[in-house]
Amino acid sequence: MKATLQVINQMQADGVIGQYAIGGAVGATFYLEPSATLDIDIFVTLHAPPGSVLISLQPVYDYLVRDHHYQQEGEYIVVEGWQVQFLPPGDALGEEAIAQAIPTQVDDVPTRVMTAEHLVALALQLGRGKDFSRILQFIEAGVLDAARLDPILTRFQLLAKWEDFGDKFLRKT
Numbered sequence: 001m002k003a004t005l006q007v008i009n010q011m012q013a014d015g016v017i018g019q020y021a022i023g024g025a026v027g028a029t030f031y032l033e034p035s036a037t038l039d040i041d042i043f044v045t046l047h048a049p050p051g052s053v054l055i056s057l058q059p060v061y062d063y064l065v066r067d068h069h070y071q072q073e074g075e076y077i078v079v080e081g082w083q084v085q086f087l088p089p090g091d092a093l094g095e096e097a098i099a100q101a102i103p104t105q106v107d108d109v110p111t112r113v114m115t116a117e118h119l120v121a122l123a124l125q126l127g128r129g130k131d132f133s134r135i136l137q138f139i140e141a142g143v144l145d146a147a148r149l150d151p152i153l154t155r156f157q158l159l160a161k162w163e164d165f166g167d168k169f170l171r172k173t
Contacts, residue, residue, distance in 0.1 A: 001026075001040070002107035003080035007064075008042060009110065016063045018045035021101030022113045023087070023122065028134055030104065031116045031143045039076055039083040043098050043114070046088050060086050093121060093156045117149040124153075124161050136169060 011017050021027070024041030046055040064070040064077045076083035089095040097118035104113055114122075120138050123131035138144050153159050 001082060002109050004040065004082040004084065005106055005109045005111050007068075007079050008084070011060070011063060014063070015047075016059050017086075018047060019098055019101075020044045020112065021098045022111060023097065023119060025134070027114050027119055028137070030113045031119075032134075032137050032141050039085055041085050041087055043087050043089055043094060045095075045098060055088055057086055057088070091156075093118070093125060093152075096152075096155075097122060115148065116143050117145060117152050120144060120149060121152045121156060121158055124158050124165060125156070127161065132165065132169060135165065139170070 008017075008020065012020060021043050022030075022040060023043045024039075025035055025037035026040045029035065044060070046057070046059070048055050061072065061077070064079060065072050071078045073083060076085050078084070087094075089098055097114045098112075100118065101112035101114050104111060116138055120135050123134050153162050
């Protein structure tokens with residue numbers, strides 16, 4: 001993963017992407033036991049082209065595929081052996097998760113990873129089976145800070161989903 005993160009850091013230094021944060025299953029491994037995954041989800045801020053209000057991943061593909069000859073496989077670009085999916089934040093929660101990501105090091109390479117609380121909020125928002133499973137892992141590992149999680153859930157109108165999650169998976173009958 002070291003070489004992959006070095007390429008992503010160079011992309012940021014070259015102005016192709018703005019701030020970024022590792023999310024998804026790889027982001028969760030910074031807090032939980034590692035799980036099998038084949039890809040890295042990189043949440044990125046992108047710059048709109050001059051004169052446009054729309055953002056595009058095209059500069060990412062141009063930089064990696066056209067200019068540096070990495071291979072595209074579906075929605076991924078294989079960067080130094082890792083399938084990388086670049087994801088712009090879909091909403092204010094994603095933007096906040098990137099902005100508040102924690103600086104860290106992976107094999108002496110600086111990077112940023114989403115907080116455990118933002119990873120849980122994003123998983124709750126998506127609501128897939130694997131997301132609920134990951135939320136349970138965070139709870140069982142005891143790594144969530146309720147003082148940080150509750151305001152996030154409140155700000156992004158996720159309290160009802162959190163209650164539903166608790167009713168389904170945490171309440172004893």
